[in-house]
Amino acid sequence: MTIVGPILLASVMILPIWLAMREHEPDQKIVVVDDTNLFRDSISQSKNIRFVYTEDSFDSAYKNLGKTDYTGLLYIPKNILSGGRAIELFYKEQPGITAEEYIKSNIQKMIYNYMLQKDSVDLNTIRNAEQKSTIQLTTKKVDKNGMAEDTNTGTLTFVGFGFGLLVYMFIFLYGAQVMRGIIEEKTSRIVEVIISSVRPFQLMMGKIIGIALVGLTQFLLWLVLTFSISTIAQNALLGDMKVDMKKKEVIREDVFGKKTDLAALKMDKQLRDTSKLDEVFDRFSTIDFVSIILCFLFYFLAGYLMYGALFAAIGSAVDAETDTQQFMLPITIPLVLSFVMAQYIVQEPNGSIAFWFSIIPLTSPVVMMVRLPFGVPPWELALSMSMLVLGFIGTTWLAARIYRTGILMYGKKVSYKELWKWLFYKG
Amino acid sequence: MELFSAKNIVKRYASHTALDDVTISISKQSVFGLLGPNGAGKTSLIRIMNQITGPDSGELFFEGQKLNPEHISQIGYLPEERGLYKKMEVGEQALYLAQLKGMSRAEAMQKLKVWFEKFEITAWWKKKVEELSKGMQQKVQFIVTVLHEPKLLILDEPFSGFDPINANIIKNEILRLKANGSTILLSTHNMGSVEELCDDIALLNKSKKILDGSVKEIRKTFRTNTYEIEFSGNMMGFTNAMWAGAQLLDQEQDGELNKVRIKLLGNNTTNDLLQAVMRVSQVHGLREIVPTMNDIFISKVGEGNATVSQTSLTE
Numbered sequence: 001m002t003i004v005g006p007i008l009l010a011s012v013m014i015l016p017i018w019l020a021m022r023e024h025e026p027d028q029k030i031v032v033v034d035d036t037n038l039f040r041d042s043i044s045q046s047k048n049i050r051f052v053y054t055e056d057s058f059d060s061a062y063k064n065l066g067k068t069d070y071t072g073l074l075y076i077p078k079n080i081l082s083g084g085r086a087i088e089l090f091y092k093e094q095p096g097i098t099a100e101e102y103i104k105s106n107i108q109k110m111i112y113n114y115m116l117q118k119d120s121v122d123l124n125t126i127r128n129a130e131q132k133s134t135i136q137l138t139t140k141k142v143d144k145n146g147m148a149e150d151t152n153t154g155t156l157t158f159v160g161f162g163f164g165l166l167v168y169m170f171i172f173l174y175g176a177q178v179m180r181g182i183i184e185e186k187t188s189r190i191v192e193v194i195i196s197s198v199r200p201f202q203l204m205m206g207k208i209i210g211i212a213l214v215g216l217t218q219f220l221l222w223l224v225l226t227f228s229i230s231t232i233a234q235n236a237l238l239g240d241m242k243v244d245m246k247k248k249e250v251i252r253e254d255v256f257g258k259k260t261d262l263a264a265l266k267m268d269k270q271l272r273d274t275s276k277l278d279e280v281f282d283r284f285s286t287i288d289f290v291s292i293i294l295c296f297l298f299y300f301l302a303g304y305l306m307y308g309a310l311f312a313a314i315g316s317a318v319d320a321e322t323d324t325q326q327f328m329l330p331i332t333i334p335l336v337l338s339f340v341m342a343q344y345i346v347q348e349p350n351g352s353i354a355f356w357f358s359i360i361p362l363t364s365p366v367v368m369m370v371r372l373p374f375g376v377p378p379w380e381l382a383l384s385m386s387m388l389v390l391g392f393i394g395t396t397w398l399a400a401r402i403y404r405t406g407i408l409m410y411g412k413k414v415s416y417k418e419l420w421k422w423l424f425y426k427g
Numbered sequence: 428m429e430l431f432s433a434k435n436i437v438k439r440y441a442s443h444t445a446l447d448d449v450t451i452s453i454s455k456q457s458v459f460g461l462l463g464p465n466g467a468g469k470t471s472l473i474r475i476m477n478q479i480t481g482p483d484s485g486e487l488f489f490e491g492q493k494l495n496p497e498h499i500s501q502i503g504y505l506p507e508e509r510g511l512y513k514k515m516e517v518g519e520q521a522l523y524l525a526q527l528k529g530m531s532r533a534e535a536m537q538k539l540k541v542w543f544e545k546f547e548i549t550a551w552w553k554k555k556v557e558e559l560s561k562g563m564q565q566k567v568q569f570i571v572t573v574l575h576e577p578k579l580l581i582l583d584e585p586f587s588g589f590d591p592i593n594a595n596i597i598k599n600e601i602l603r604l605k606a607n608g609s610t611i612l613l614s615t616h617n618m619g620s621v622e623e624l625c626d627d628i629a630l631l632n633k634s635k636k637i638l639d640g641s642v643k644e645i646r647k648t649f650r651t652n653t654y655e656i657e658f659s660g661n662m663m664g665f666t667n668a669m670w671a672g673a674q675l676l677d678q679e680q681d682g683e684l685n686k687v688r689i690k691l692l693g694n695n696t697t698n699d700l701l702q703a704v705m706r707v708s709q710v711h712g713l714r715e716i717v718p719t720m721n722d723i724f725i726s727k728v729g730e731g732n733a734t735v736s737q738t739s740l741t742e
Contacts, residue, residue: 189510193568196477196504197527408479421441 007229029100030089031070033058035078039110049099065090072325074103079109156373157346163296164370168339171303171365172332174215175311177323181207182315182407189408199405204316205396208308212301219300223293292372298385303365306392307335307427311397317414317422318404338363349374359384363392398423429491430455430610431579432474436485438471445471446482447634453579453612453627457471458605460621460642461614462720463631464728469614470507472631473520473581476612477504489579492725500529503577507614509568511556518552528575535574542570546596561588573604580604580611586620598624618721630724630733638723646717649726652691653716654700659683660708668703688716 028049033056034040051074054061058075065073087107089100113123130211163266182204185191194203243289314327338357345354349371358368358376364384368376405422412418431453438446446468453459463469470683476487478496487494489501512520518539525535543549546566551559559567565588573580584603586594601611601624613625621644630638638645653675653676658665661723662685666675672695677688685708691700697713704710 184513187510188513189506190509190512192506192508193504193510193524193571194527195479196502196506197499197524408474424443 007225028071028093029069030072030074031061031065032074032076033061034076036076036080036350038081038114038275039076039107049102049281062090065092076107080107080113135280159292159373160346160349160370161342163292163372164269164342166368167296167300167303167365167369170215170219171307171335174211174304175333176309177211177214177357178208178308179289179311179315180321181211181317182312182403183321183324186316186319186407186410191221195407200407203407204309204400205405208305208312211308212304215300216297216303219297274371292369295372295381296369299365299369299388302385302388302392306361306365306388306395307331308394309395313399313406313419316403317409319410323414334362335366338366341367345370346374355380359387378426428455429453430489431612433472433476434486434488436482436487437473438468438475438480438482444634446475449636451487451639452599452638453610453631455610456605456608457626458601458611458613458624460628461612461631462616462618462724463630465630466633468634469631470583473504473506473583473612476526476581477502500575501578503528503572503575503580505572505582505585506581507587509565511564511568513557514555516552517554517556517559517567520556521567521574524571525574528577530575538574540643540689542574557715562590562593565589566593573600573609576609578608578610579614580609581614581725582611583614585613585617586615586617604631618719618724621720628720630727632728633711634701637731638697638727642720643726645723646720649718649723650715651718653688654686654691654697655686655712655713655714655716656700656704656709656710657686658704658710659685664707665704668702669700669706672700672703684711696714 030049031052031054032039033054035058045051052070057065060074060075071093072089075088075090077087087103089103090200116123116126152317191203198206308333314324314331317327318324341353341357342362345357345367348354354367354371357363358371358380364387368381368384401423402419405425406414429452432451434450436446436449438444449468449472451459451461451472461472463468471480475482476494478494478499488672489498515523521539522532522535525539527531530538539548543552548563548566551563551567556564556567569585572582583602589597597694598620601613607609613620615621620626625642627641628639628645629636634705640648662680665685666678666688668674669689671692673689673691675687679686689700691697701710701713
């Protein structure tokens, strides 16, 4: 899972982008019956769609469709220009959305141009205006000293959410592992053997720390693997795209010409996609990943230590995993809550809700990670961290007292009242 | 010489008292039997001896010193409810448990090889524990307990789960360990093994110690002057001849051979009896029936329980 995980993660990120950029539809050969006589030779061939014009009337072309090797028939009725019937595409094999869009936007553009020209509007003026009206909104963060930072809210949200989710997942995953391990030691009775050699506290902490190290190792491995895979993939796939770009540069000129070259139009869209991706990767690089990752390490470890101790206490109190349900709920509620709150926190990262939830030890690991990309005042960070440290010291103390009684106790149906009593048993 | 002692141990749990002023003393290089019905307090006492829990009051001494954590490496413990990590390899786990007791890895490795060979389980070194049968797992557990050559070995029901052959192996190991200088505390319900192995015992019932001493002495104390005689001849004649000297408890006839169990009365000795019956029968064998530990156990514990129920009746 340690190796497969990053591969899965990287592919989940890269694959959809890659697939979206590819064309992978069946080859089409479409016969066009154009009653308006406007589009003769105008619809350009795309990579896998060929348009063939015919002088036949619609009825005869339609009747003959089955006998020919055309995959479809495109009928442009005469009254299309006056807002009449729709264009109809009759097909033998489903053409796919891209083909449909292609045809539709193609025809639309041509009608558009035709209409403009009919009213003597210069196409070039239009194109000019269109180009100039495409803008980008850049957001910049201004700090105390009035220095502007180039950021992108969308990216920050993504990063915040991402790390919040990671902390949430890791704490849950490894906390549960602690619990399961302790239950296994109880049911297999190995604990009876070990407990004569080590103190219960040592056994409990040993398990918690051991699993923490497993979690850290796995996280670091994920980090390295995901990074290298996406870098490789990025260069491999987008490197390809960049080469393609150069080739089609020439055709691009015609986009503004009379013949609307839709292959180029589409490629334009691709260009825009890649540059968007580039931009995204750029934005990522402006975020201070180093400090975020350092904070992640702290919050993961400290949050895990805190919750892990609680999970350890539960594990020691029950006899089987099925009995853990009643205790799991109150422990997991703050954790789940903090994750649910994340979507509100990203909208108001410095509001009072965000502040309090990032200070209280039970919710701070997730919430603080969500807040971090948006910037957190150092004193708040320090407060949150120290509270969390106190938190895990407290829960460890609590857990130790429950653990040392619980691991040797079998058969008793444990309730909260019972656990409370255990806190005060003598060693 | 005393190796270990526990004096006036009291242990109370929330709902009941587990140990009520229990004192035991274990001599060096002996096998000490800790006996008692379920719930008597044996496990509590053993846990206290292993420093898993502490007593509410009382003291424990190991080789004259107050019992402290340093002694852990000199005590070996095989719990009644015992287990191993299922998914771990046998050899690796044995090494780990040995190291927990303070052995170095190299030393543990070397000694384990010897033990594994002795028990003929060398082939199991790389296997996962869950692949072993129960008997095999128990063998591994036994080895791990004795590996660090502890001065005091505490075995709680060591024979449970073993077939007769393996139980015999364990028994011989216990005797061998004793001969090599170890002291062993054996907690068991298997009275046969008590008679075969134990030098001294302590019997607990309902959190109190109700009997202790050497096995030989105890059996002697519980002697009821019962004898078994094999003879050929007339049964009626025999019993008449015994008449006032002994009480007939049981008789059995097997063809020509008769067997009786009798109890000598008063100050009569076996010689007196023999003289009386020799006249009317051919005596083939005479032996004393010494009460078994089983009998003693049942009688002492039963007596204790009876007293309790008696008391509750009269209240």
